[in-house]
Amino acid sequence: MAITARLTAQIDPQSWQHEGLSPFNKFICFAIILSTFMAIVETEPVLTQGYPQVFFWLNILFLVIFSIELLLRIYIAPYSHNHPGINRLRFMISPWTLLDILVLLTFMPVSEDLPLLIIRLIRVFRIIRVSRLTRFNHSLSLLFNSVNKRKTELSISFLIAMVLLLVTSILLYLVEGTSNPESFGSIPRAMWWSIATLTTVGYGDVTPLSPIGKFCAGITALIGIGIVAMPTGILAAAFSEAYQQAKEEKIHHN
Amino acid sequence: MAITARLTAQIDPQSWQHEGLSPFNKFICFAIILSTFMAIVETEPVLTQGYPQVFFWLNILFLVIFSIELLLRIYIAPYSHNHPGINRLRFMISPWTLLDILVLLTFMPVSEDLPLLIIRLIRVFRIIRVSRLTRFNHSLSLLFNSVNKRKTELSISFLIAMVLLLVTSILLYLVEGTSNPESFGSIPRAMWWSIATLTTVGYGDVTPLSPIGKFCAGITALIGIGIVAMPTGILAAAFSEAYQQAKEEKIHHN
Amino acid sequence: MAITARLTAQIDPQSWQHEGLSPFNKFICFAIILSTFMAIVETEPVLTQGYPQVFFWLNILFLVIFSIELLLRIYIAPYSHNHPGINRLRFMISPWTLLDILVLLTFMPVSEDLPLLIIRLIRVFRIIRVSRLTRFNHSLSLLFNSVNKRKTELSISFLIAMVLLLVTSILLYLVEGTSNPESFGSIPRAMWWSIATLTTVGYGDVTPLSPIGKFCAGITALIGIGIVAMPTGILAAAFSEAYQQAKEEKIHHN
Amino acid sequence: MAITARLTAQIDPQSWQHEGLSPFNKFICFAIILSTFMAIVETEPVLTQGYPQVFFWLNILFLVIFSIELLLRIYIAPYSHNHPGINRLRFMISPWTLLDILVLLTFMPVSEDLPLLIIRLIRVFRIIRVSRLTRFNHSLSLLFNSVNKRKTELSISFLIAMVLLLVTSILLYLVEGTSNPESFGSIPRAMWWSIATLTTVGYGDVTPLSPIGKFCAGITALIGIGIVAMPTGILAAAFSEAYQQAKEEKIHHN
Known part of the structure; x- marks a missing residue:
């Protein structure tokens, strides 16, 4: 036994x-x-x-x-x-x-x-x-709870990202579609470039060649900063609140 | 009816x-x-x-x-x-x-x-x-309100980014313009490289070739971290404040 | 007159x-x-x-x-x-x-x-x-004050970034220096790759070719997240504090 | 003397x-x-x-x-x-x-x-x-203390990153492994691509070629934002708490 x-x-x-x-x-x-x-x-x-x-x-x-x-x-x-x-x-x-x-x-x-x-x-x-x-x-639960609490805000920032992905893809499709059909000849092709740019990954396998295309791409890259900053800010605030709450509960217990 | x-x-x-x-x-x-x-x-x-x-x-x-x-x-x-x-x-x-x-x-x-x-x-x-x-x-309004409240700070960080974009473009134009005219032969061309570097996208279609050009590019890449960090920090603080306020209002109501 | x-x-x-x-x-x-x-x-x-x-x-x-x-x-x-x-x-x-x-x-x-x-x-x-x-x-002064207050922390995170830049460069220089001398044949050359990776710019003009080199590069890329996260976190906390203080002063005035 | x-x-x-x-x-x-x-x-x-x-x-x-x-x-x-x-x-x-x-x-x-x-x-x-x-x-100790306090959360976010690295590598290995064996013919090869994408480095030396591979890569790039946002948010909250505490201690001393 x-x-x-x-x-x-x-x-x-x-x-x-x-x-x-x-x-x-x-x-x-x-x-x-x-x-x-x-x-x-x-x-x-x-x-x-x-x-x-x-x-x-x-x-x-x-x-x-x-x-x-x-x-x-x-x-x-x-x-x-x-x-x-x-x-x-x-x-x-x-x-x-x-x-x-x-x-x-x-x-x-x-x-x-x-x-x-x-x-x-x-x-x-x-x-x-x-x-x-x-x-x-x-221990995973604490992190997941914080993320879960801000589900609405995170989904909205995801939705905004999707809309910007669509808008910038269409822009580059219109601007570069005729001169650079291999890379921007359709909206799905332009989206491949756009997602790499907005997430700041930037593979570089597809890049605009015309001056106006590069100008639009530059603006897309700047928008990409916002798309990264939005969820980071939401998560930072959520974690901050979770720690604050944990501290207050500890004070109340004593 | x-x-x-x-x-x-x-x-x-x-x-x-x-x-x-x-x-x-x-x-x-x-x-x-x-x-x-x-x-x-x-x-x-x-x-x-x-x-x-x-x-x-x-x-x-x-x-x-x-x-x-x-x-x-x-x-x-x-x-x-x-x-x-x-x-x-x-x-x-x-x-x-x-x-x-x-x-x-x-x-x-x-x-x-x-x-x-x-x-x-x-x-x-x-x-x-x-x-x-x-x-x-x-639900979009909460996020937009937070962003709107920090409009001034976000515009200033955008302005700082623009100034740094200009300064780094001019630097690379002066340093690499003669030896690498295809990529850095004019300020707009250097700006295409600079915006890809400062936003940390980094396509890699245009890169400096000389040692001094690479040194300046390295500093530009480091500055890029700040350009991403600035708006992220502002948004994180803004969201943090908005949640805090919503919590306080909830307490006052009870 | x-x-x-x-x-x-x-x-x-x-x-x-x-x-x-x-x-x-x-x-x-x-x-x-x-x-x-x-x-x-x-x-x-x-x-x-x-x-x-x-x-x-x-x-x-x-x-x-x-x-x-x-x-x-x-x-x-x-x-x-x-x-x-x-x-x-x-x-x-x-x-x-x-x-x-x-x-x-x-x-x-x-x-x-x-x-x-x-x-x-x-x-x-x-x-x-x-x-x-x-x-x-x-209006610039508010932003600059927040940054200035955290000067010590920001310099330390910059110093940490420099040390990691050095360490990862040396690592890749030792690992890839002989097989890939064009890209990693000296520490300054390896630093060009390392700074592009640690800042998550990633031009892709220089990449390791051997399996062990790629393994070290993967770890460098993961470290890069920390190097971006550190100053962002410091700035977010600094801005958060500055807004809090401005709000408290406003309450004291009333 | x-x-x-x-x-x-x-x-x-x-x-x-x-x-x-x-x-x-x-x-x-x-x-x-x-x-x-x-x-x-x-x-x-x-x-x-x-x-x-x-x-x-x-x-x-x-x-x-x-x-x-x-x-x-x-x-x-x-x-x-x-x-x-x-x-x-x-x-x-x-x-x-x-x-x-x-x-x-x-x-x-x-x-x-x-x-x-x-x-x-x-x-x-x-x-x-x-x-x-x-x-x-x-002065290093303050920063290291903040990081150390959130060791558990940071390790979990690292673990999540590792799991996502594994999942996305396997995905691309299954999707692109046969058509693109040079880049995705084994899981370690797919991991080299995946780590560059998830950390938003994006060298571009390896990219998927098939439409379905590009679709999966786009989702991987979006997940990458979360992998960068998670530790940044945790650190921002940790620094915020450390400053708050330092301020409160200062008030108690007076």
């Missing part, structure tokens, strides 16, 4: 009495990040060539680690604080557990004879594992 | 008792966005080729929908809360209604024999429809 | 009883901006070719306008609020008046036989006229 | 009674910056060719200056406020002093026969000198 209690404390985050994560969950987090990193690297032939064996055996290793983890979670399920008194069988067919089993399948060696897109999709699916990290995370 | 009252509630936003928009107006909003999207896509030959019939019939469909909407608005005009007791004829010759009629005309099939620019201008005009969406929107 | 008083009110900003600028000063401001715009356009051969006469006569026109303005200012000098009881001769040899005379000289027709750089420098000098606009401007 | 006291006041920052740095330390700071600047310039053959003697003798000069400084610091060690009553020998073997001696070694003339990478590493090491500047700096 003592061993089961110890295991539960290690594996179930809610049963862990100390701050942060237990050593076992820290190790699992680390393994998730590492296997995600591996799945990313695996897609690049330049990085994998010459080491096919390494990736094969690492996949087997992760398969073993995550299988043991899953079995342990099933074993301690009835003692967990998260879902007290649950049947082990019921836990096994719960959506999260089924997802974990599905994730485990992605570590199975993939036949290279499958069509390229299928292999690609399977590889991508492996990266979903990382989503399990969010289960451990609670 | 009951049908007229129901129709008025559906069509006239002010007569709608519930929150948000009535199903009828939601549908019209959706149709406006869809027809705008179609007008954008229509300008791109790559996307339209092979489907000329689809766009032709969609145009007819939108013509029918917006015609019925207009007729209904004219019918319920005397019962509307927006302009109570108005004559139907008077409503028909009001500016907004005339604009709606004008917009309807843009859905008429356009002869491809017209010169390209005329077709283009007509297509663009169709997108003005989207402006009708703003009629339904009231 | 009545005419002198009226002239003084029109010409001397401090003697003008109403809000804003007097019609005379508005006209002069407009003329300064227009002549600056002309001086910019004049440097671009594409825009001036075919109209040499237009620019010649516009220069003469501005010469006449600003000469009359200067004579009127000298005439009303003794009645001005700005420097009461000043001698007209003394006013003529004051630094601002001498600068005005110097500016007038730049409107004289320039011989095209002069070496190109001299013509360029003279043209550039003409643009100094615009600096006279600042004499009319008083 | 009087000379020793004067020397201590000049050399030891804590013994200096007046504000700022003593003339001696100001000179040393200036020499550190100058020698760093020289070490940077030295790596660029375009700037050094023709002046090999200048750089050789400047290195000797800095060697002499920093040697004298080190000897003086060792001499006044027992009288310093920083480590009172310390033995001169003990001071010599303290880590900071050993680093100073190591730095002095980097000024020794480097043989050009050494392999290029070794020379490069030695040159880079010279720049570590600049780190000594931080010893004189105390």
Whole structure:
């Protein structure tokens, strides 16, 4: 019984009495990040060539680690604080557990004879594992609350951005459409340039060539500052308010 | 009479008792966005080729929908809360209604024999429809008020940006004008580079080549951070103040 | 005497009883901006070719306008609020008046036989006229005060940016210096890339080619967000404080 | 004894009674910056060719200056406020002093026969000198404290950025991977594009070519605004709070 209690404390985050994560969950987090990193690297032939064996055996290793983890979670399920008194069988067919089993399948060696897109999709699916990290995370709520509270203002600033995107695209389409049809010959083409300019990304693969087109582009770039400044200002004010409120609540408690 | 009252509630936003928009107006909003999207896509030959019939019939469909909407608005005009007791004829010759009629005309099939620019201008005009969406929107005022209150500060930061644009353009014109005349041979040409750098867009179609030119460009890029930071800071402070004020007013009311 | 008083009110900003600028000063401001715009356009051969006469006569026109303005200012000098009881001769040899005379000289027709750089420098000098606009401007002080108060924090964030610029340049110099000597073969060359990346300008004329170089560049780009965020946050807080203070002072006055 | 006291006041920052740095330390700071600047310039053959003697003798000069400084610091060690009553020998073997001696070694003339990478590493090491500047700096703490207090929020916004980087890379890898393998053929390659877009750097060396790829890239660029806005907003709120607190503490003191 003592061993089961110890295991539960290690594996179930809610049963862990100390701050942060237990050593076992820290190790699992680390393994998730590492296997995600591996799945990313695996897609690049330049990085994998010459080491096919390494990736094969690492996949087997992760398969073993995550299988043991899953079995342990099933074993301690009835003692967990998260879902007290649950049947082990019921836990096994719960959506999260089924997802974990599905994730485990992605570590199975993939036949290279499958069509390229299928292999690609399977590889991508492996990266979903990382989503399990969010289960451990609670602090996200403060940030999301601040953003959520200003949803209306943020949507409006998004709407303004969309209208300006439309207006500047049409402008450049009219001004440069005839002389530069490859880049500005239609509104969707002009929008590709406009979005790169308004977000201040500025790839430079498409730029206006005529003096009047450059003048309009310059004004678009200036408008872009406003489009970046608007949501930044809204978020800054929202965070400021959230901290202020948290401080006031702390004073009232004392 | 009951049908007229129901129709008025559906069509006239002010007569709608519930929150948000009535199903009828939601549908019209959706149709406006869809027809705008179609007008954008229509300008791109790559996307339209092979489907000329689809766009032709969609145009007819939108013509029918917006015609019925207009007729209904004219019918319920005397019962509307927006302009109570108005004559139907008077409503028909009001500016907004005339604009709606004008917009309807843009859905008429356009002869491809017209010169390209005329077709283009007509297509663009169709997108003005989207402006009708703003009629339904009231929340914009809070954001615009905050921006309006800081009009002086924002204009000054714009003025500072203009002066810096001028100074950096002149600098690069003097430094690179002789060795790189294609890109920096005149102040307007240098301004094209300078505006892309100060707004941190950075197309890269024009860059200084000499060491001293690159040194000046580096300083310009650093100044660009300030030009982005200034209006962002002003807006953040303005939004912060507006929220603070709204909160204080709420406390005073209780 | 009545005419002198009226002239003084029109010409001397401090003697003008109403809000804003007097019609005379508005006209002069407009003329300064227009002549600056002309001086910019004049440097671009594409825009001036075919109209040499237009620019010649516009220069003469501005010469006449600003000469009359200067004579009127000298005439009303003794009645001005700005420097009461000043001698007209003394006013003529004051630094601002001498600068005005110097500016007038730049409107004289320039011989095209002069070496190109001299013509360029003279043209550039003409643009100094615009600096006279600042004499009319008083609202700048609030913005500058806020910036000035946070001088220490802004300098430190500038210093941090400089250190990061150095560190990332050295990193890329070590990583890409041998394989890509044209772009990263020395620290100054790497700095050109690094400043474009850290300020998020991103010209794209110089980019790392090796995987490890791209990895380091990605981290540099992420650091760039911080370098933009730091001064923006400092300025936002400074403006927020300045508005708060102005509001509190207003409450204390009532 | 009087000379020793004067020397201590000049050399030891804590013994200096007046504000700022003593003339001696100001000179040393200036020499550190100058020698760093020289070490940077030295790596660029375009700037050094023709002046090999200048750089050789400047290195000797800095060697002499920093040697004298080190000897003086060792001499006044027992009288310093920083480590009172310390033995001169003990001071010599303290880590900071050993680093100073190591730095002095980097000024020794480097043989050009050494392999290029070794020379490069030695040159880079010279720049570590600049780190000594931080010893004189105390104001950094306020900024670092503000950043440190919001460590959790900043890490979360970093995590969100990482997740979005992953998601957008995978998206573009799936959409453009087959048609544009050079740029998007693997997730690491797509990440190079994605990081340049999300940070709004936008080199433009890699851009999607297909319409659907450009659509996804446009959305990525819009998300990039949020990734820049998030930390900026958090920092703005943190600085705002720090200033508020400093002001309140000042009021309580009075």
